[in-house]
Amino acid sequence: MSKTQSSDWWRGCVIYQVYPRSFQDTSGDGIGDIRGIIQRLDHIASLGVDAIWLSPFFKSPMADFGYDVSDYCDVDAMFGTLSDFDELIELAHAKGLKIIIDQVISHSSDQHAWFKESRSSRDNPKADWYIWADPKPDGTAPNNWLSIFGGPAWEWDTVRRQYYMHNFLASQPDLNFHNPDVQNAILDTVRFWLDRGVDGFRLDTVNFYVHDKQLRDNPALSLSTEDGNFMGVDAPDTNPYGFQDHLYDKSQPENIVFLQRLRALLNEYDGRTTVGEVGDGRRSLKTVAAYTNGGDKLHMCYTFDMLSGEFSAEHFRRSISNFQSVVQDGWVCWAFSNHDVERHVSRWKREGDDVEHLARFAITLLSSFRGSICLYQGEELGLEEAEIAFEDLVDPYGIRFWPAYKGRDGCRTPMVWEKDAAHAGFSAAPRTWLPVPESHLRHAVDQQDHLSGSLLSHYRQTLAFRKSHPGLVDGPMRFLNTNGDLLAFIRGEAHERFLFVFNLDRQPVEWTPPSDLSIAEPVRLPGFAAGHEGDAIMLSGLDVFCARLA
Template sequence: MASPLKSNPDWWRGAVIYQVYPRSFQDTRGDGIGDLKGVMLRLPYIASLGVDAIWLSPFFTSPMADMGYDVSDYCDVDPMFGTLADFDAMLQRAHELGLKVIIDQVISHTSDQHPWFKESRSDRTNPKSDWYVWADPKPDGTAPNNWLSIFGGPAWEWDGVRKQYYMHNFLGSQPDLNFHNPDVQEALLETVRFWLKRGVDGFRLDTVNFYFHDEELRDNPPLVYDEDAIGLDAPDVNPYGMQNHLYDKTQPENIGFLQRFRALLDEFSDRASVGEVGDGARSLKTVAAYTGGSDKLHMCYTFDLLGPDFTATHIRRCVQAFQDAVTDGWVCWAFSNHDVTRHASRFVQTEEERERVAKLAISVLAALRGSICLYQGEELALPEAELELADLRDPYGIRFWPAFKGRDGCRTPMVWEKETPHAGFSTARPWLPVPTAHRALAVDQQETVTDSVLAHYRQTLAFRKKHASLLDGSMSFLETNRDILAFTREKDGERLLFVFNLRRGPQAVQLPRGVKVGEAVPMPGFAPKVVDGEILLEALDVFCGRLA
C-alpha cells in the first residue's frame, strides 16, 4: 500500500491541485492511449511544478461512451489504463514525491452496462428495480416531464422491457441512479470506502448537485434571463440552458447524503473532497450549502471563472459573490479543465499576447483566496486545438457540431518533446491528434528557457507557498476603477497588496487614502514601477507590495 505522508488534516486548504486526464497524459504501451504507468512515469515532472496534489479523471472500467464518465465497475481499473496493481504503484510513487492523489468519483449515474442497471431494467420487481429513476409515460406515450439532457434531447429514454422511461442527465447510456433509495446510497459509499482503504487522499465529485431529483417529477419552468447572473448551465446553442432547473437537480435531500459522505471520509485521516457544482446562477448559493458547517464537502468549484471573461470586473464580482455567500466554506478556483476551452485561447485577443496572458492568469489564480486547480498543459500555455469533425470523440461536440465543437479541443495529448513522434506522448497514433502548433510549446522546449511559461508557473507557485497569507489568509478588495483588480491578503501580521491590470494598455493607479506600500514584493515575471505614490502598470501587468 501507499507510503504515508506527513499528517495534516487541512492540507487541502489553499492547496494547488494538478488535473491529469490519463488518456491524454502519457502512453507507455504504444496503443495511442495514456495509462496509469504513464502517469507514474511523469509524476516527478508534476512534483517539480510545486503542486500539492493530483486529480485523476476517471480510469474505472467503462465502455467509454463518455470517455470514462460512464462507469460499469467502480472498484476496478479499465484495462485501457492498466490494473489495480498499476494504480497502487502510482499512488505509492505519488506519496513518495509528496503528492496527494484525488480520484474522480462519478456517482450521479452509471453506464447502462453496469450490472446494477442490467438487473434494474430486467423487470419491475427485481431487487434493484428502484435503483434508477424509472417513470411511466404520459397517456400519449411521451416522456414523464420536460426535463432535458445536457447532451441534447429529452432526459428520458424509453425501455421496451419495463415499458417505462429512465432518466439520464447526459447520454442515454448514462442512466441516473435513484438516490432516494437508501440502498443505492449505501452501495455507492461502499465503493468510496474501497478506494479509501487503498490509500487515496480525496475525491472530486462529478456533478455533485445532480444526485437527487424531484420525486413528483414536476416540469422545470423556463429560465427568466438575468443579465447580472454570473453562471450559465450550458452553451447558448443548447436548449438545456433555456430551463430553470428547479426540479431535476440541486434538491434539498442532497445535503443529507453529503453529510453521510463526509462522515465516511472522516473515518480516515487527512482525506478531502471537492465537488463540481453546475447550477447556473445559483452555483455560489449551492457551494455555500454544500461546504458550510464542516460536515459536508471540504470545498467546491463552479464554472464561474471558466467562461470567456478575463476582466477585473468579472473576477471581482465572482470572488466577492462567493465571499458574501459562503461564510465558513471553501472554494477551489480554476481557469481551465477537461470540459472547457483552454484559457490560453479564451482569454487572448491576439496570438502575440498568449504567453503574457498565460503568465498573468496563473499570477491572478495564485493570489486568490481558496484552493486552485490547474489543468495539464496550461503550464505550457497550450491553446485550444482546432479539430475536424472526423477527429472528434466527444459525444457532446458531435451532437452540437458545428455551433459547439465540444470538449476534445482541450483534451488532446500532452506534448513532452518537440521532435519525437507524437510529441513524446506515444509511439502510436494517439486517440486524438497532436496539434502541430503545440509541438513548439513542448516541455523540452520550455525546460531550459528561464522566462518560459513553464518556468513562470514554477516560480509563481513557489511564491505562493512562501506567503502564508496566500494559502488561507483573509482577502479584501480595494476600490479602484473598473479595469483594475486590487485586493489585500492578510495573515499573522503579513499584509500583501495585489494590483492587477487586465487591460491591454498601461494604467497609473493611485491607491485609496490610508493605503500605503512599505516595500515592493515583486511577483515572478513582472516589474511595475512606483513613482510619487502611483503604481505604474504596463498592459497585463501586476504589482505586489507589503503594506506599511
C-alpha cells in the first residue's frame, strides 16, 4: 500500500494551501472560485504534493473573508455550489490528492441563524450557545479580555442588554463550547463534510474553543528573558493584545474533551486527519503536546515558530529540538508562509540577496525537516509580499492597525498564471478583489512551467526527492554541533541516512563533521554548489550540502 493510500498518509505529507479567493476566477467577478481550483488541479498535482488545504469557502457575509461563517454546511455563492465542491473532491482524488478544509468553529458570523436566535432573548433554546455576560455595575465589559483585531473582546447587544464575547471582529461572536448542544451541532457539521468525502480538517484557532467559565481577568504579560518576544505570535507589536498573558480567554483544559470527541468522530472514517492551528505564545509547544499526545485527539498541529522573521540556524534548531523534546508522541506540521503572515522570502531577505535563490534554499530546508509540511500558493513561484496601497486594502486587521501594520492583503493577492494576460490570467473581470502586483508578473507559471532550472522546477524536484526516500518523510532527525550559522543534522533510518548541512549565513564557511560519520555519496542538489574535500565540507552563502552516509 502506498503512503497516500495508507491511513497514516498524513505523517510527513506535503500540503498545498489554496486561498480560494485568489487562486483562479472562472465566473468573471474578480474573485476566485471552486471551478477555478478544478481548472488548476494539474498545476497542484505537478508539484508532487499529497493534499490541498482549502481556506474557507462556506456561506459568509465575508467581513473576515470567510472566517466568519453563516452556514457551515453550504458553499457561498461567490465560490460556487455544493455540486462544484463534490466535483472537486472527485477530480482531486482521481489525481491522488487529498482535500483538507478549513473548519472555523471557535466562532461564527453574527449572521448565522444560531446567533440570530441566541441574541433574540435570554430564554430562547439557543440563548446559551454563545458567550453572554452581564456588564459590571458601571456598565463596562465583564473583564479585561481583548480582541486580536483591536479593542475589547466584548460587544454590547441592545436586545439582550448583555455583552457577547468575540476574539476577532465584533461580527464574529464566539461559540460557547461549555454547552454540549453546541459541541453536538458543530460535530454534526463536521460529519456533513466527512460524508461528502473530505480527507481532513485544518482547525482554525484550535485552542480558542473554550473560555474560562469564571471570566477571570487575564494578567499582564511579565517581561523577562525567558519570555523572549513578549508580543508572542498572536499579534503584531502594534497590538495591545500582546500585553496580556492569555491564561483565561483560551487554551482551557476542557478543550481537550472536545478534541477527543472530534477524534472519535473522525475515527469512524478511514484515513481522515486533523491539523490544528495553535497560537499560544510561550505555551504553544505545551499546548501542542496536550492536543496531539495519546493518539486520541488531533493528528498534528502547527505553531507560529517558523512564521516569524527569525532566520538563523539557532532558531530552526531550537524550534525543532524543543518540539521533539516537549511533544513526545505527537506530530507537527511545519510551514514558512500562509494567508496570515508576510511571505517568507520577504521576511527573511537581506540587502543584496538573490530572492529566487533564497526561495530555493527555503524549500530545500523545509522539505528536509521531520514532520509534515505546508506550502502556501505562490511560494513555488517565488512571490514576494505585495505592496498594497491603503485605498486598496480590504483586510479589516490591516485597516485597523495601519500604517504601523499593513495587514494580510500583501500575501493574499491573486496567483499569476500568464505573464501577458489580463490580471495575469487570474480573472477576466475589469477589476479583481485585490490588485495583481506588476512585480509578480515575471514569476508567472507560464514563465517557469517548462523551464529547466526555474524555481517551480526546483520545487518539483525537491518534493520528489523527499517523497522518494521514506526516511525523509517520517524518519528520525538528529542535530549535530556546528560552528557559525550552520544547521547540520542526520535524517533517516540506519539502512538509509542522509547528512544535511545548511549555511544560513551569506558568507562562505567550512565545516568538518564528526569523525564517526562516513560520507558514502554526495547528493547533488540543483542550484547549490557545496562540496567536500577530505574531511571538510565547504559551503557558499545560503548553500546546502547533502550526502548519503555509510
